Amino acid sequence: NSTVEKLTTTVTSHQRKCKSKESRKEWLDCLEQVEELHQLSKQELTCDQCGQMMTVIGKHEQYREVKLVPAHLCCKIVCTETARCEHCQDPETGNDVLVQAKTPQPLFPHSYLSSSVIAEVLFEKFGLAVPFTRQTQYWERLGLPITSKHMARGVIEAGERFGQK
Incomplete structure (x- = not known):
């Protein structure tokens, strides 16, 4: 009969670093703010219901992301224009006809990292x-913390999303 020896290892406890109390909003606000406005086209400004x-x-602010200009960071605020048709207002219900310009989707939704930051990380x-x-x-x-x-x-997600298949 052969006996099986059980090996055990004791894991020593360690302390983890606490996450910074500094919020994303606070350090985005510290960067230079650059606004990019996506305007409604003439066709989009024409009311579908009455033609006026x-x-x-x-x-409306859609999202904020950090944009890299070599050796310079700024916070790009992506906004969209909103329009209302003055001729289609319903005074009884208060309903308005509103349209909003379209914006390009960010590289990673709900992330402050832009394509310029990921490109620099990949290059480095x-x-x-x-x-x-x-x-x-x-x-x-x-x-940028x-x-x-x-x-x-970010590199893995970019590779999975944009890599060759």
Whole structure:
């Protein structure tokens, strides 16, 4: 009879770093703010119901992302124009006919990373062989608090989404 030995290892406890209390909004607000407005076309400003020209009544912020201009970061605010038809208002119900301009989809929805940031991360990693840990220092000097884990996840997602099939 052969006996099977059971091997056990004791894992020592460790402390994890607490996440920064600084919120995404706070550090996005610290960057230079650059607005990109997508306006309604003349065709979109024509009311589908009555054919009259609609009046632009405002704009709506769709998303914010960090945009990289080499060695310079800014926060690009993507907004859309909204218009209302003055001729199709229903005074009894208060219903208005509204249209909103279309915007391009961000590279990663619900992420502040833009294509310019991911492109720079990819270039640094694969073009210059700079590890993500050293890139973290570079991005922090520019004012973007990004972890090596976040960069790796962005590179993997970009590869899965845009890689050759």
